[in-house]
Amino acid sequence: MDAQTIIAKRIAHELRDGMLVNLGIGIPTLVATYLPRDVHVFFQSENGLIGTGPIPEEGMVQPLLTDAGGRPVTALPGASTFDSAMSFGLIRGGHVDLTVLGGLQVDATGLLANWMIPGKMVPGMGGAMDLVTGARRVIVAMQHTAKGKPKILNKCTLPLTSARPIDLVVSEMAVIGFPDGRATLLETAPGISVEQVVAATEAKLAFADNIPEMPL
Amino acid sequence: MRTVKVEDAVAMIPDGATLMIGGFMGVGSPERLIDELVRQGKRNLTVIANDTAIPGRGIGKLVDAGLVSHTVASHIGLNPETQRQMLTGKMAVDLVPQGTLIERIRAAGCGLGGVLTATGIGTVVEEGKQKIEIDGKSYLLETALRADFALVNAFLADYLGNLSYVLTARNFNPVMAMAAATTTVTVDHIVPVGLIAPDHVVTPAPLVDYLVANG
Numbered sequence: 001m002d003a004q005t006i007i008a009k010r011i012a013h014e015l016r017d018g019m020l021v022n023l024g025i026g027i028p029t030l031v032a033t034y035l036p037r038d039v040h041v042f043f044q045s046e047n048g049l050i051g052t053g054p055i056p057e058e059g060m061v062q063p064l065l066t067d068a069g070g071r072p073v074t075a076l077p078g079a080s081t082f083d084s085a086m087s088f089g090l091i092r093g094g095h096v097d098l099t100v101l102g103g104l105q106v107d108a109t110g111l112l113a114n115w116m117i118p119g120k121m122v123p124g125m126g127g128a129m130d131l132v133t134g135a136r137r138v139i140v141a142m143q144h145t146a147k148g149k150p151k152i153l154n155k156c157t158l159p160l161t162s163a164r165p166i167d168l169v170v171s172e173m174a175v176i177g178f179p180d181g182r183a184t185l186l187e188t189a190p191g192i193s194v195e196q197v198v199a200a201t202e203a204k205l206a207f208a209d210n211i212p213e214m215p216l
Numbered sequence: 217m218r219t220v221k222v223e224d225a226v227a228m229i230p231d232g233a234t235l236m237i238g239g240f241m242g243v244g245s246p247e248r249l250i251d252e253l254v255r256q257g258k259r260n261l262t263v264i265a266n267d268t269a270i271p272g273r274g275i276g277k278l279v280d281a282g283l284v285s286h287t288v289a290s291h292i293g294l295n296p297e298t299q300r301q302m303l304t305g306k307m308a309v310d311l312v313p314q315g316t317l318i319e320r321i322r323a324a325g326c327g328l329g330g331v332l333t334a335t336g337i338g339t340v341v342e343e344g345k346q347k348i349e350i351d352g353k354s355y356l357l358e359t360a361l362r363a364d365f366a367l368v369n370a371f372l373a374d375y376l377g378n379l380s381y382v383l384t385a386r387n388f389n390p391v392m393a394m395a396a397a398t399t400t401v402t403v404d405h406i407v408p409v410g411l412i413a414p415d416h417v418v419t420p421a422p423l424v425d426y427l428v429a430n431g
Contacts, residue, residue, distance in 0.1 A: 045384065046314065047240040047241075047243070047384045047387050048240075048384045048386055048387050049383070049384050062383065063243070064243060064244065064371075064382050064383045064384060064385040065383040065384055066240075066241065066243050066384055068240075068241075069241070069294075070240070070241030070242065070243065070269075070270075070294070075383070081382075081383050081384060081386060082386065083318075083381075083386050083387060083388070083389070083390050083391055083418075084240070084266070084314070084318040084387050084388050084391065085318045085319065085322045085391050087318075088314060088315030088318055088319070091315060092315050092333065092334070092335060111338075121293075122292075122299065122302070122303075122311075123291060123292060123293020123294075123299075124267075124289060124290050124291035124292050124293055124311040125290065125291070125311060125313050125314075125341075126267075126290050126291035126293075126313075126314050127290070127313070127314040127315065128313075129313040129315075129316075129335045129336055129339065129341065130313050130314060130315035130316070130335045133334050133335045133336075133337070134315075134334075134335070159339060159340050160338060160339050161339065162335070162337075162338065162339065163337045163338025163339070164334075
C-alpha cells in the first residue's frame with residue numbers, strides 16, 4: 001500500500017454517520033473513496049455545495065457543477081447548493097463537523113502551516129484559514145517527511161494557517177494527536193516501530209507504553 | 217434595470233476601474249463581459265474575485281491580456297500567469313482568506329462597515345489590522361470591500377431582471393450583485409416574468425442596473 005492510500009484509509013475511520021465533512025485537495029479527496037458502505041456523510045465543497053458526489057461518468061459532465069478545485073463532480077440525492085457567504089458561514093460557524101486538509105508543517109502543539117512557502121509557492125490560502133479556524137475537528141493528511149526531513153517540528157518555519165491547533169495528523173507512519181497541547185503518538189502504521197516514528201519526527205512525542213497499530 | 221448590448225455595457229467601464237467579478241475557477245463567471253473587456257482593451261483594472269481561474273478561462277483572460285494591475289483574491293495557485301505577474305511586480309496581489317473575502321463583500325452590500333472574524337488571528341493576515349475582543353475571544357476587524365462595477369453571471373433572468381442561479385455557479389455572484397455602484401449581469405437564459413417563482417429569485421430585480429442582451 002502506498003503512503004497516500006494508508007493515510008486516506010486511516011482517516012476514513014474518523015468519519016461518522018451524518019457528519020458534514022469538508023475534504024481538501026489531494027490526499028484528503030481520496031478519503032471519500034474509502035468510506036465504509038454503512039457510513040453516510042455529507043461532503044461539502046466550499047464553492048457552494050453539500051452532497052458532493054463522485055466524478056461523473058464520461059459524457060455526463062455538467063460544467064456548472066464542480067468541486068473547489070474546479071473539477072466536475074456530481075451531486076448526490078439530497079444535495080443542496082448555496083452562495084459563498086453561506087458556505088463560509090457553515091465553516092466559520094462551527095457547522096462543519098470535520099475537515100481534512102493537507103499540510104506542509106505541524107508544530108509540537110498542533111499549529112499548522114499549509115498555505116505558502118515564501119519566495120517559492122504563494123498560491124493563496126483559499127478556504128484553508130477559515131476551515132482550520134472554524135471546523136469542529138481538523139485532521140491533517142500528510143506524508144511524515146519531505147525529502148527525508150521531518151514535517152512535524154518543534155516550531156513551524158513556514159507561515160501559520162491559524163492560531164487554532166489541529167486535532168490529528170495522519171501520516172503513512174503514524175497517527176499523532178495533541179491532547180493538552182502536546183504532540184502525542186496514538187498509533188503506528190503496520191510494520192512501523194515507535195522508534196522509527198520518533199526518528200522521523202523533530203517534535204518530542206509523548207506516548208503510552210503500548211501503542212496500537214493503525215486500523216486500515 | 218436597462219437592457220444593453222455587451223459593447224455598451226463594457227464601454228461605460230473606464231480604465232482603472234475596480235471590478236468585482238463573480239465565478240469560482242471560471243464557473244459562473246460572466247465570460248461575455250470578460251471577452252469584451254479584452255476586446256476593448258480596458259487597462260489598469262483592479263479585480264476583486266475569489267480567484268483568477270486558469271490562463272485562457274474567465275478572469276484568466278484578463279490576466280493573459282495584461283489588463284489587471286491589482287488583484288484581491290483568496291487563491292491564485294492554479295494560474296501560473298497571475299503568479300508570474302505578481303513575482304515580476306507587474307500586478308499587485310492581496311491574498312484574503314476566502315470566508316473573509318466574501319464577508320467583506322457582503323458587508324459592503326449590506327451597509328456594514330466591516331465584520332469581525334477569528335480567521336487570520338495569529339497569522340500574517342492579522343498584520344496592520346485592529347483586534348477586538350468579545351466575550352474573551354479575539355477577532356480581526358475586516359473592513360467592507362466595494363467596487364465600481366459588479367460583473368455577475370446568473371442562469372436565468374426574467375424581463376425585469378430578477379435572477380436565479382444553478383449549482384455551483386452561484387458562488388460569489390449574488391453577494392457581489394449588492395456590493396458595487398453599478399451591477400451588470402450576463403445570463404444563460406432570459407425568460408418571461410413569472411417563470412422564476414418568487415421563492416426562487418435569489419437576486420431581486422432592483423439590484424440589477426444592466427442586463428446584457430443575448431446575441
